[in-house]
Amino acid sequence: MSPERWTREGHSGEATDTGPPAATAAKPTREQVIAGLRATSEGGADLVQLLTPEGERVSHPDFDIDVTDAQLRDLYRDMVLVRRTDREGNALQRQGQLGIWVPLLGQEAAQIGAGRALKPQDMAFPSYREHGVAWCRGLDPTEVLGIFRGTDHGSWDPMATGFHLYTIVIGNQCLNAAGYAMGQRFDGRVGDDDGEATMVFFGDGATSQGDVHEAMVWAAVYDAPLVFFCQNNQWAISEPTERQSRVPLYQRASGYGFPGIRVDGNDVLASLAVSKWALDECRHGNGPVLVEAFTYRMDAHTTSDDATRYRLADELEAWKLKDPIERLRVHLVREQIAGQDFFDSVEAESDELAARFRDYCFNLTDPPPQRMFSQVYAEQTPQLAEQEREYLRYLDSFADESLAGGVH
Amino acid sequence: MAAPALERPTAPAGTQTVTIAKGLNLGLRAAMERDPKVLVMGEDVGKLGGVFRVTDGLQKDFGEHRVLDTPLAESGIIGTAIGLAIRGYRPVCEIQFDGFIFPGFDQIVSQLAKLHFRSQGRLKMPVVVRVPFGGGIGAVEHHSESPESLFAHIGGLKVVSCSNAVDAYWMLQQAIECDDPVLFFEPKRRYYEKAELDPAAEPAPLFSSRVLRQGSSLTLATYGPMVRTCLEAANAAEEDGHDLEVVDLRTLSPLDLGPVYESVRRTGRLVVVSEAPPEASITSEIATRVQQECFYSLEAPVLRTTGFDTPYPPSKLEEGFLPDLDRVLDAVDRSLAF
Ligand SMILES: Cc1ncc(C[n+]2csc(CCOP(=O)(O)OP(=O)(O)O)c2C)c(N)n1
Numbered sequence: 072m073s074p075e076r077w078t079r080e081g082h083s084g085e086a087t088d089t090g091p092p093a094a095t096a097a098k099p100t101r102e103q104v105i106a107g108l109r110a111t112s113e114g115g116a117d118l119v120q121l122l123t124p125e126g127e128r129v130s131h132p133d134f135d136i137d138v139t140d141a142q143l144r145d146l147y148r149d150m151v152l153v154r155r156t157d158r159e160g161n162a163l164q165r166q167g168q169l170g171i172w173v174p175l176l177g178q179e180a181a182q183i184g185a186g187r188a189l190k191p192q193d194m195a196f197p198s199y200r201e202h203g204v205a206w207c208r209g210l211d212p213t214e215v216l217g218i219f220r221g222t223d224h225g226s227w228d229p230m231a232t233g234f235h236l237y238t239i240v241i242g243n244q245c246l247n248a249a250g251y252a253m254g255q256r257f258d259g260r261v262g263d264d265d266g267e268a269t270m271v272f273f274g275d276g277a278t279s280q281g282d283v284h285e286a287m288v289w290a291a292v293y294d295a296p297l298v299f300f301c302q303n304n305q306w307a308i309s310e311p312t313e314r315q316s317r318v319p320l321y322q323r324a325s326g327y328g329f330p331g332i333r334v335d336g337n338d339v340l341a342s343l344a345v346s347k348w349a350l351d352e353c354r355h356g357n358g359p360v361l362v363e364a365f366t367y368r369m370d371a372h373t374t375s376d377d378a379t380r381y382r383l384a385d386e387l388e389a390w391k392l393k394d395p396i397e398r399l400r401v402h403l404v405r406e407q408i409a410g411q412d413f414f415d416s417v418e419a420e421s422d423e424l425a426a427r428f429r430d431y432c433f434n435l436t437d438p439p440p441q442r443m444f445s446q447v448y449a450e451q452t453p454q455l456a457e458q459e460r461e462y463l464r465y466l467d468s469f470a471d472e473s474l475a476g477g478v479h
Numbered sequence: 480m481a482a483p484a485l486e487r488p489t490a491p492a493g494t495q496t497v498t499i500a501k502g503l504n505l506g507l508r509a510a511m512e513r514d515p516k517v518l519v520m521g522e523d524v525g526k527l528g529g530v531f532r533v534t535d536g537l538q539k540d541f542g543e544h545r546v547l548d549t550p551l552a553e554s555g556i557i558g559t560a561i562g563l564a565i566r567g568y569r570p571v572c573e574i575q576f577d578g579f580i581f582p583g584f585d586q587i588v589s590q591l592a593k594l595h596f597r598s599q600g601r602l603k604m605p606v607v608v609r610v611p612f613g614g615g616i617g618a619v620e621h622h623s624e625s626p627e628s629l630f631a632h633i634g635g636l637k638v639v640s641c642s643n644a645v646d647a648y649w650m651l652q653q654a655i656e657c658d659d660p661v662l663f664f665e666p667k668r669r670y671y672e673k674a675e676l677d678p679a680a681e682p683a684p685l686f687s688s689r690v691l692r693q694g695s696s697l698t699l700a701t702y703g704p705m706v707r708t709c710l711e712a713a714n715a716a717e718e719d720g721h722d723l724e725v726v727d728l729r730t731l732s733p734l735d736l737g738p739v740y741e742s743v744r745r746t747g748r749l750v751v752v753s754e755a756p757p758e759a760s761i762t763s764e765i766a767t768r769v770q771q772e773c774f775y776s777l778e779a780p781v782l783r784t785t786g787f788d789t790p791y792p793p794s795k796l797e798e799g800f801l802p803d804l805d806r807v808l809d810a811v812d813r814s815l816a817f
Contacts, residue, residue: 170617170794199619221794224620239621240579241551279550280582307551309527315550381526437795447789454758458787462799465809 114365115319117333121340124393126401128340134332136344140408146187146339147403148417150179150396153203155421156212159428160202160219164374168432169219173200177337177369180395181302182272183207184334184342185364188350189233189270194255196235196248196271200302204272208234212424213431222435242280245271245299249286252295252358261296266354270298270346276307278323279315287327287359296353298346299324299361302336304368309381324361336366337395367393440466494677500670502647503533503609505678507571509648510655511541517655518563520547521556521573521609530575531611531670553583560606561590569605569655576667577612578621584629591660592635604660607651611667612640613704613754614801617794624791625755627703630662631732631764638732639685640664642706644674646729649682657685664731666704688735690742694724697748697811700739700765702728705752705802712807721815731761739765740772747778748814752802757785779817784810 119134138146157175164172175182178200186207189195197204202215210227217223218237225236238244248271260267277283278301290297303320305312312320324331330352334345342364349360367390371378403409444451444459497505511517519534519541525548528535538546549556553574560570574580580587587608594602614623631638637659641647647665654661683689691706692713699709706727713723724742728734743749749769751762766781784802792800 171619217793218619221617221619221797223793239619240582242582276551279552279555281552281554282582307522308530309523309525310548310551314548375530377527380528438793440796440799443787443789443792443796443799455788462787465806466799468809469805 114335115333117319117321118335118365119332119341119345120335120338121344122338122398122402124337124398126398126405128402128406131341131344134334134341134344134348136340136347138340138343143399143403144409144413146183146343147396147399147409148420149183149187149203149206150339150399151417152421152424153183153206153212154179154396155425156428157202159425160216161370161374163429163432164219169216169374170221172219172374174368174370174373175200175202177367177390177395178302178304178364179203180339180399181300181334181336181342181364181366184339184344185270185272185300185346185362188343188346190268190350191233192260192265192267193350194233194235194248194251194267194269196244196251196269197237198241198244198272198274198277199237199239200274201237201272205234208232210234212428216428216432217435220432220435222438242273242277242282242286245273245277245280245283245286246289249289249293249295249297252290252297252353253293255296256294256356261354261356261358264351264354266296266356268296268298268350268353268358270300270350272300272302274307275301275303275305275312275320276310276315277301278320287324287329287361290359291327291329294356294358296356296358297360298349298353299359300346301361301363302366303363304336304366306368306372306382308372308376319363321361321363327359327361329359329361331361331363333363333365336364337390337393337398339395339399366395369394494675496673497644497648497676498671498673499641499644499647499666500531500533502644502674502676503651503665504535504537505676506648506651507534507537508540509678510571510652511537511545514569514655515545516568518545518547518560518568518570519573520549520560520570522549522551522575524548524573529573531667533609533611533665533670534573553579553581554586557583557586557591557606557608560608561586561594561604564604564606565594565602569607571607571609571651571655574608574610576618576622577610577624577626580608580610580626583608587630587636587660587662588633592633595659596635603658605655605658606660607654607657607663608660609651609663609665611670612664613666613668614791614794614797615668615704617797619794620791623794623797625703625753625786627662627664627731628755628760628762631734631761632759636660636662636732637686637730638662638664639730640666640703641729642666642669642703642727644672645676646683648676648678650685650729653682653685664703666706668704669707672707683729686730686733686735688726688728688730688738690724690738691727692723692725694722695746696721696723697750697814698724698726698739698742698746699750699752699807699811700726700728700742701752702731703754705754708802708804709752709807712804712811715804715808716811721811723811728765734761734765734768736765736768736772739769743769743773744776747776748817749773749777749781750784750807750810750814751781752784752807752810754786754801756788757783758788760785779814782810782814
């Protein structure tokens with residue numbers, strides 16, 4: 072499997088060595104279907120991996136990557152800090168401080184690998200679980216809190232950060248990202264190392280949505296510099312990936328005419344390497360690319376979900392052994408890239424960050440009632456201005472009343 | 480529509496206290512037992528029992544081909560339900576939250592609503608689309624919307640909304656029995672409110688509105704989650720000597736405004752209450768028709784208490800967006816002051 076095989080001319084529609092049935096006219100045999108399904112649940116032979124669950128560095132013929140010791144430590148730090156704020160978000164919801172929290176536990180490596188592969192000129196379109204990508208785009212972790220506390224729908228500037236607003240409607244953002252990437256191409260911003268690219272994040276469940284299919288069609292026919300980054304965390308709330316597809320998701324790309332690669336989403340190095348490659352392809356005008364990060368949602372879907380109703384405890388235990396942070400820690404220790412001092416300092420930093428995150432949450436103020444009417448339109452309508460005036464007058468009548476009550 | 484003649488194999492014996500969610504669950508169960516062609520389909524409706532547990536236990540009892548955990552795609556859910564209906568099934572689709580019906584909007588509007596007409600009646604569309612709707616639960620975006628007017632606007636669809644557990648139980652079964660597509664709006668913030676359900680009692684017809692509280696000073700017409708708010712407002716107004724009549728509309732398309740006209744002719748005043756944005760909505764429709772029908776009886780213009788013509792705001796602002804007891808009473812005062 073070499074990336075060269077996916078150049079536009081050379082692409083045969085046959086994306087893997089195991090010979091997926093996708094582009095052949097014949098119906099898949101029963102064996103092929105079963106092999107596909109197994110790959111859906113076990114990763115399969117095509118999984119790109121650079122760091123084993125035991126923390127051993129392995130090489131890959133197509134997707135290897137040189138990283139310095141300092142970079143490895145940074146990746147570790149990223150994952151620990153992101154996990155820490157994620158756990159804090161969960162706790163804050165339990166304490167009634169947040170209406171809901173969407174955990175990323177287990178998906179740190181997928182997100183940090185992808186996020187750190189992005190360059191400043193790139194654009195990212197998240198779903199709603201991408202707290203790790205947000206971190207890589209330079210958002211302060213507190214910036215997502217308003218969404219979950221109910222004070223705003225996203226506090227950051229999408230254009231200034233290169234990070235679009237969270238999207239809750241499943242799959243919508245994929246088409247928006249395709250359009251953005253088409254714009255990058257129309258503007259002549261692809262073609263060399265400094266080219267622009269876009270990356271869009273979505274889940275395995277999202278791949279069933281028409282919007283995602285349409286986005287793949289659009290991106291393909293306009294050669295958009297778009298990396299589709301699917302985090303296959305095995306579940307769409309209670310529904311397993313098998314409920315969405317009978318072939319491994321990355322193989323679907325061949326049907327659209329672009330490469331699909333499955334990467335070990337619990338391996339931050341592999342996620343980084345494959346994302347870099349995919350973004351570079353797009354930068355140079357060879358996009359789009361589909362990356363399927365094969366990972367696992369170690370927590371419930373959200374704090375409103377009860378995962379015990381559909382998920383076996385064994386499954387969770389098996390995936391804990393593949394924990395993305397633990398495997399990098401073992402690697403750092405084994406290779407003597409980091410000592411106790413380093414781990415202690417990251418721990419101390421994460422304590423501070425968690426405290427700051429909590430404080431920020433407690434002190435988030437509610438927006439004023441005017442916010443409801445402001446920014447609905449670029450040009451305010453008379454009708455809405457009237458509704459606002461009426462509403463404020465109504466609120467004022469209470470102020471008078473309580474004053475009156477106080478006087479009498 | 481006449482109340483269905485029902486054999487009720489598992490109708491719970493005797494009167495029991497149930498929540499709206501449970502009423503819906505029992506209604507589905509009864510419909511599925513009565514007719515093997517009734518299917519339940521949607522995201523997470525199987526093992527999980529739906530995110531609100533309305534379909535709890537159904538897959539266990541009826542199997543995976545009666546209760547389908549579908550792929551995550553609303554257009555797919557509605558579109559395949561249409562095909563199943565053509566094939567003789569009676570699908571009941573669950574849309575997880577109001578804001579997620581829009582990916583399925585095309586199938587609802589382009590096909591579900593029009594196939595009976597297009598086929599000159601050869602194709603029946605007995606599809607129910609259940610939508611937990613409305614705000615007040617402190618949720619993030621797209622989980623609190625009231626899109627019912629959009630569907631009432633479409634010829635070929637029927638739109639209803641229940642407000643209590645008894646109606647939940649009966650109206651859902653009646654909607655399933657109906658040969659037309661029914662958009663079934665469930666007041667999610669009231670899911671856990673209880674009522675006495677007597678499965679032996681005769682249900683009200685599906686497409687009818689009902690006077691829930693009699694009064695002579697003013698009429699409140701409303702539906703779904705706002706019914707309870709209006710009943711509370713009526714109780715509060717009583718302390719001020721105002722005797723409000725409350726009509727639960729129940730059906731939004733076709734509207735059953737007979738009881739509203741009758742009421743307004745007696746009270747001379749109408750306030751229509753809904754969480755939905757007011758412009759071009761079901762509440763505008765009601766106001767128009769009532770002023771046409773009851774012009775000489777009206778002592779005041781028809782007033783509305785509604786959400787605003789804005790996107791649904793972040794939850795810390797929803798208290799302001801949603802009509803509450805005070806806002807309803809404010810409109811009542813303004814009407815009475817005319
Ligand atoms: C259009 C739409 N339908 C339904 C939902 C409700 N919902 C929220 S998340 C989710 C599951 C998403 O699964 P997946 O795409 O795999 O992403 P994950 O949450 O696992 O990262 C569902 C059904 C939604 N947000 N949008």
